[in-house]
Amino acid sequence: MTYERIRLIADTVFYASPDGSGLQDGSSSANAFAGVQAAWNALQKNYDLNGWTATIQLTDGGYSTGLQAYGPMLGLHKPGGSPVIIKGNSSNAANVAFNTPGVNTFSFDGGAVATIVLLTGSASGASIFYATNGAMI
Numbered sequence: 001m002t003y004e005r006i007r008l009i010a011d012t013v014f015y016a017s018p019d020g021s022g023l024q025d026g027s028s029s030a031n032a033f034a035g036v037q038a039a040w041n042a043l044q045k046n047y048d049l050n051g052w053t054a055t056i057q058l059t060d061g062g063y064s065t066g067l068q069a070y071g072p073m074l075g076l077h078k079p080g081g082s083p084v085i086i087k088g089n090s091s092n093a094a095n096v097a098f099n100t101p102g103v104n105t106f107s108f109d110g111g112a113v114a115t116i117v118l119l120t121g122s123a124s125g126a127s128i129f130y131a132t133n134g135a136m137i
Contacts, residue, residue, distance in 0.1 A: 005046055005047055005048040005074065006046055006047050006048070007047075007048045007050045007075070008047060008048065008049050008050045008052040008054065008075070009050070009052070010052055011052050011053045011054075011055070012052065012053075012054050012055070013054075013055045013057050014026035014027070014033065014039050014042070014043065014054060014055070014056050014057070015027070015028055015029045015031070015032040015033065015039075015056075015057050015058075015059060016032050016033045016034075016035055016036045016038065016039040016056050016057070016058050016059070017029065017032035017033070017034070017035070017058070017059040017061060018035060018059075018061040018062060018063045018064070019032075019034075019059075019061060020032035020033050020034035020035060020038065020059075021034055022034050022038065025042075026039055026042060026056075029057075029059050032059055033056075035063060035065055036056060036058060036063065036065075036066065036067045036086060037065060037066070037067050037068065039056045040056070040067055040069055040084075043056075043073060043084065044069075044071070044073055044074075047073070047074070047075075048074045048075040049073050049074065049075035049076060049083050049084075050075045051075060051076075052075075053083060053084070053085060054073070054083065054084050054085075055084075055085045055086075055087055056084065056085070056086045056087065057087050058086065058087065058088050058089075058096045058119060059096075060089055060095040060096060061095075061096070061097075062097050062098075062099065063096070063097065063098045063099070063100075064098075064099060064100065065100060066098055066100045066103070066104065066105035066106050066107070066121075067086070067105075067106050067107070068104075068107045068109075069106075069107065069108045069109070069112035069114065070108075070109045070110045070112055071109075071110045071111055071112055072110075072111040072112060072113060073113075076113070083113060083114075084113065084114040084115070085114065085115045085116075085117065086106075086114055086115070086116045086117070086119075087116075087117050087118055087119075088117065088118035088119030088120075089118060089119075090118055093118045093119055093120055094120050096118065096119040096120065097119070097120045097121065098119065098120070098121035098128070099121070100121070100126070101126075102126055103126050104126045104127045104128070104129075104130040105121045105126070105127070105128045105129070106121075106128065106129050106130065107127075107130045107131075108130070108131040108132070109131070109132050110134065111134045112131075116129070
């Protein structure tokens, strides 16, 4: 069986929600992925960024799980740009809140790269942002 990734042809927005469904494609807030991890996994498995930027737009709400990202996205070659932007609410960052006690909220490893903006977080006993082994946040 041959599997082809979807190649982006422009900067693209995908949506994630704390109330999203595992059956959604992330194409709108009504069809949001079930959290930022599901959005990241779908992008990494199914898409070739083809030099474009993928934005994971987080809908308002309280997130109890964060993101454990390992390895780069396919198609990273846009000079000076971030291949993935994880973005909260541009009007009120407090509307997108992460609370992940005991685990790193955003953990990047093995060359994973993203820009994270406009959200709030707490992670008692761990870090909100953690990057190692060539990863960048």
